[in-house]
Every structure is written in C-alpha cells, then in structure tokens.
Amino acid sequence: MLEKKYNFKDVEKKWQDYWYENDIYKFDKENSKKRYTIDTPPPTVNGKIHMGHLSSYIHIEVIARHHRMKGENVYFPFGFDDNGLPTERYVEKKINKKAYMMPRETFVNICLEETKKLEDEFFDLYKRAGFSCNLKEHYSSIAPRTQKISQQSFIDLYNKGLVYHAEAPTLWCTECQTACAQSELDSASIESTFNYLKFFISGTNEYITVATTRPEMLCGVVCVFINPNDEKNQHLLSKKLVVPYFGYEVPVLADELVDMEKGSGVVMCCTFGDTVDKEWQRKHKLPIKKCFTDNGRMTSLAGEFEGFKIIEARKAVIEKLKEKDLLIKQDVITHEVSTHERCGTPIEISVKNQWFIDVLSHKDELYQAGLDLNWYPKTMRARYLNWVENLSWNWCISRQRYFGVPFPIWYCKKCGKVKLANIEDLPVDPLKEQPKTPCECGCTEFIGESDVMDTWATSSLTPQISTDLCTNKGFDDEMVPMNLRPNAHDNIRVWDFYTITKSLYHFKKLPWTDLMISGYVLSSDGSKLAKSKNNSSNSPQNIIDNYSADVTRYWASNLTLGKDTNFSLVEFDNGKKLINKIWNASKFVLSFLENYTPKQVELEMMDKWILEKYKSLYQKFTKALDKYEIALALNELEKFFWNFCDNYIEIVKRRLYNPDIYGERQCESAKYACYYVLLGILKMFSPVLPHITEEIFMDSFAKNEGQKSIHVSGYLNIGEDIDESIIKMGDAVVDCVSQVRQFKSLNKLSLKTFIKDIVVSSKYTNFFKAVEPDVKGVCSVNEIKYVDSDNFNVEIGEVISEEN
C-alpha cells in the first residue's frame, strides 16, 4: 500500500542508495543487446555547478534512461575534467597564491587535493539528482591512465606529421602568462581612443597622417602600408617615414588588405599589434619586433618606457606625442577586443616556441564532418560549420603552465632534436624521467619539455578515455564511434570541434553519430549564470532540497533543446502538481488492484478506448525521444495522463466500486485496463521522474512483473496496430460527458446533479449504446435517447434534483 502523502525526501534517498548498492545501471559489456553509448561531458572542475549544467545533464540522463527502457545496453560513463588552466585559476584563487610562487610539485599537489574536494561535491549532487551514470568508476583527465592516452595521441599525431613545434605568432595572455587557442577567446567592448599621428616623410617637413589605437606600439613599427589602388598616396612607396617620437625610419609598402576608408587610409604595421599584422608579417617577410614581455611589460625597445605595463605605456606615449605636437586629434571609440575567456585580459600576439596541431590545412575534412554528423537540433550544425570556415589559427596545444598532462618528449642537449617517449613507457613526466635510449646523434643528455598540454588536447579524447574504463583498450577502442555526444552550445567550437579533429586525424572516423545540444539557463533577468558567481538560493543543491530531484528533472525536461531559457520557478510548481497527481491517481487505481494479477477478459469499449489511446501515445512518445525531443515526449505523455485521470478514471470508477451493480466482468475489464495503462504510464514517466515511479512500481508491480527496478523493466508495448475508430468513438463519448459537465457548470449546478434525460445525436449510436452504463454513471443521467446524425450534438433534458 502506498502512503497517504508522498514524502520525496525519504523516498528519493532510499532509491538512490538502492540503485547504487545494487548496481542497477551497470553496463554489461558481454551482453549482446544493442548498445547505446554516450560520451558524457566531464564537468570542468573549477567551481560550483549551476542550474545550467544540471539541466544539460538531466537531458543526457533522460536520454540514457530512455534507451535503457527500450531494452538497449546503455554505456553511460562519467568523468571529471580536472586539469588545465580553469582548474589552476580556481585553485590560485582559493589559496590566494599564484602558481609560480611555489615549486611546481607543491602546486600540483594542492590542485589534486582541491579538485578531489570539489569532485566529492559534484558526485554527491549527481547522486541526489538521480543520475544513472556509472558513479562507481569515473575517469579523471589528470589520472595516469588518461595521461597515457593523451600522450599516445600526441605521439601518433607527431608520427603522422600533424603536430609541429614552431616559433610562430601565438595568442598570448599576459595575465595567465601562457599561450592560448582561438577557441579560448571572448570579446569585450572596450572604450579606447583612435589617435591620428604625424609620420614625417624622411628628409622633409611634410607629414602623412596615420591613425592607431595602440600608440605604445610605435616602438615596434616595421613598416607603413597603403592600398595599391590608393592613388593619392602612391608617391609614398619610394619614401621612408619617420616614426613619431621614437624617430626611426620605416619603409612604405602596399597591400590590398588596407582599407582606404578607415582612419587616414594609411596604416602602421607592428609585429604584432593584431591579427592582420600576423598576415602581413608572413606575406611581406617583415622583421619581428617584440614590444612587450610575457607578463605584459614594455621591453627595452620602448626606451624610456621599458617596464611600463601596456596600458600605462599607452597613456605615457600619448602624453609625449601631445608635448611634441605629433598628435593631430583623438577620437573616442568603443571597439570589440579579443580577451582571454579565463581572465578577461585583452589578448596579445607574441612570438613563442609552441606546439601546434595543424587544423588550417584540413578545413575541408573538418567541414565535411559537420555535414556528416546528426545535429539535434539541426540548426546547431551551422554554428560548427561557421566556426570551421572562420578558423584562422592552428590549434596551439602547449601551455606555459603547471597542472596539466606533460608532453612525452625531450630535446637533445647537443643537436636539439625531439626525442619521443616509447608507447610502452607512457605515461611519462619528462621533467622527472630521462629517455632510455640515446639521441640519433649519440648524445645521452636531454632536456625535458616543461610546457604542459592544454586541457582540450586531452579532453578531445573522451570517447577513448571513457570507453577505456570499460574495455581497458586505452587509445584504440572498439566502442568508438559512440552514439551520442551531448553538450551545451558553447562547446561546439571547443570540445566538439577538437574531438572531431582528433578522431579524424587518428582513426579517420567520426567520434560519434549524434550530437544533442542543450541551451543555456540564464538568470531570470537574462544574464549568464557562471560557475564563479555563487547565487545560492537557486543552487542545484537548494533547488533539489526544496522541490525534489524529480521536480527538478521535470523542469529541465521541459526546456527546448538548444534554446536559452530564463530561469523561473513556475515550472517547478507544475512539476509538484504532476508528482502529486501521479501519486494520488496511482494510489486510487491501485486500491482496486490489491492482489490482482492481470488476466484477459472480454473488454468494455471504454477500456478498449484507453488502451488504443495508450498505443498511440506510446508511438508518439518513443518517436519523440528517439529524436531527443524530450519536452515534446513529456508533453504528449502528460496530456494522456491528465485525460486518463479526469476522464477515464472518472468514467470507470463506478464499475470498479460496484461490481454488484455494473457486473463482475465489467469490473474485471476496468481492472485490466487500469493495471496496464498505469504500469505503462509509470514506465514512460520513469526516465524523467525516476524516484516516484520506482516507489510505486516497487510497491505494487515489481512482484507481478518479476523485476528488481522499473528502470530495467523495459517499456510496455501492447501492440503496433491502432484501431483509430475506437479512439474516435471514445473521444465522442468524452465530448458528450464534457457537454453535460459544461451545462451543469454554466447553470451553477453540482456535478452530482441528476438530469432526467439527454439526447445524443451522432454517427456512433451503437457505440454509445454499448457504453451506456458508463455514460449514465459519470453524467448522473437517468435516461439516454439516441438519434443517428452526421452532426454531433447533445441535448440536455430536465434537471431532477441534487440527490437521487
């Protein structure tokens, strides 16, 4: 028997423990059933989880449970992305010290401790949300077995010539003091000044106007460009110009990229002030002049400004230019500047020795991969394609940081050649170990690479890393391609792109077949949620405490895939109502089904009707979920469920209560339909509401059905052929009942009020006659008359009394 009230706090905890202890969701790799494999996103361990993350994971969860209920063998692994810059910054902030202030090993150990603490919190939250992933064994992107896979990937790319080491212009963060990748850029709107400067033509008193937002880089000017079609400035090509204030001379060159409309139509080129400078440096083989150091201070090139921070230098130079009358005018402008996503510092371009994975020469293949994958929703494909089209930097994977997977390489002290580690020795730390064999040149002394790999260089291998947990096959894996990669849309250009890249490069195949892209959950005012912002009242922990895991899952399941949503508590109240209704309806129906075992009887028409409608719902529901349309599936199910409660149960309850009046068989027929429809509905609700459905199932169905959990019991499919005519006729009966109810409502009568007679005009007289006892009962009508007609109509007779 079910309790009178549903107590989610006790019930949810009870089943979470039960599932965990009994390995209900364990993946059985020996099983020959159809597999469904999920490349679960490992959360970045750099702060607290917010409702956005949680909702995205709930989508994955529902899909995993759906496939499990379809009878598939679901591989739903779990892991953490717990190394790299995001984690380092989290730890630096927490301990209020910078990594470079201590020995590398000390910092790495603190990182390991701090991530462990956060991971325990994450783990607890996932359990409390009712997640059916494998919580017992999870991967970590810094664990030795992961490092091994990551290092092997590097060696494979090296051997294939797809990764190279070069001194090249690199996106550089002066705050984090590391190189970064194009995908790590954000943009910020910054107020700045556009400064019009006098560049004197060498040996004359004539000057030409050049506009720049970065006067501090005047010390690094290598040339001045004009457009080859710029007639009025053609004469400059043979001349030299004097760089204002700094006084040295630079040549004038022509290039089509110069926009004649912008500024003065003449532009100075530094190496490097922005991305166009990078192009020009390569094309015109310009010298490289470093104006600032790794930590963002001016170099000796800046003369008296050496040691100034970039922004300070800019101000100081402008003052000097004013003093010397070299500044013609200043326009205040607001422009978009690329910044580092982790710290918001404007990105500089610097020349450094870095490791790059070549992506620019494989754009076509990468683009094609986007076309070959199934994107849900479809529009997300465009974001990927757009990103690939706009790629302008190769993927820089080296970071001048500390807590990351090391490169498995050394440089020969004598000849400088790269020495790779042996695959069987992985993982290696080149700072602690030495190669086992000498260099080709005979030298036995090596310098280990001190850079570490970017975290994406590793997490782009999650298909290999996660399946390795189950197969122990490491880098090579038979379970790839996986079925599903789920993530939010911000990760398309990052994690998805990199994973596709690696999979194509290593194995010439796609890493998965489907992508399910979730939207963002925004604050109620439309601003972004962030892990770093801690708005606690809406923290996942509090929401689950207040509303239950099932209600939280209901909320997330109602979000449209791929679409951003402002957070609101309204859906939570709807979820609460649904839970309450499921509980009450089940309790009521089951009160008639104690010790009942279903047996086939001749069915009453309204019982056939609800079963046919169930079949129709079942098809719509599974079809929608197969296409990752969680909200649509849930919607159909809710509509059916409410109809089941408010119409079907109301219609049959008299038969259930009074077999003596309505007949023994008629009562058995209602029990049969109630048993299977309720069971079927609970199974369909189970992916979204795993706790309450388990509670009811285990209380009342498990024994009959011979199952240890609803979640591995499979959906209830009672047939493919749907009798549409019964559905239509039964719907007409409901329509008739509605009209009688409407009549009573409009006349402010109680629904109990008896009506002397009604006249039903319809095409379905025989059907109405067959269900006459049901209709009479639910409508409190004493007599029904019938008229054959194409037009449906219900005429309502005299009101008798409130009691009879």
Next chain:
RNA sequence: GGGAGUUUAGCUCAGUUGGCUAGAGCAUCUGCCUUACAAGCAGAGGGUCAUAGGUUCGAGUCCUAUAACUCUCACCA
C-alpha cells in the same frame, strides 16, 4: 560586416510534412468539499500569430522585404 535564432493570450511557452473553430500552464473570473487528489475538479473570458507584400483552393506554418531583441563569428590599423 558574415551566420544563426526569436517575435503566437496579461505572463511563460507548445504548435511536426501548409488542412476543420490557433493550444497548454500560470494569472483572472464563475461554480463544485463528486466514495483518489481543494496541492483537487468542472467551466468561462482573453489572440489582426511582429509589420508589409507574395505563392496557394487554403498560411502561425512556405517565399521576399522591413523592424525589434538575442546569440555567434569576424573586424579591431
């Protein structure tokens, strides 16, 4: 500047490949304590589907343009 999305009831949103009178929840109003549920039930009111054209027997849905908002990429001299 390129690309994508959104615009439907007071609010939050559904609306499949064009097809009967455009749906749901919340809110509002009216009734009803009906042998599961008042955290419930039965009803009612509320919409020029952003705007303007077009295709069609028929358009919320398809096409063109416009507007507003959002996201994304790029520009950043």
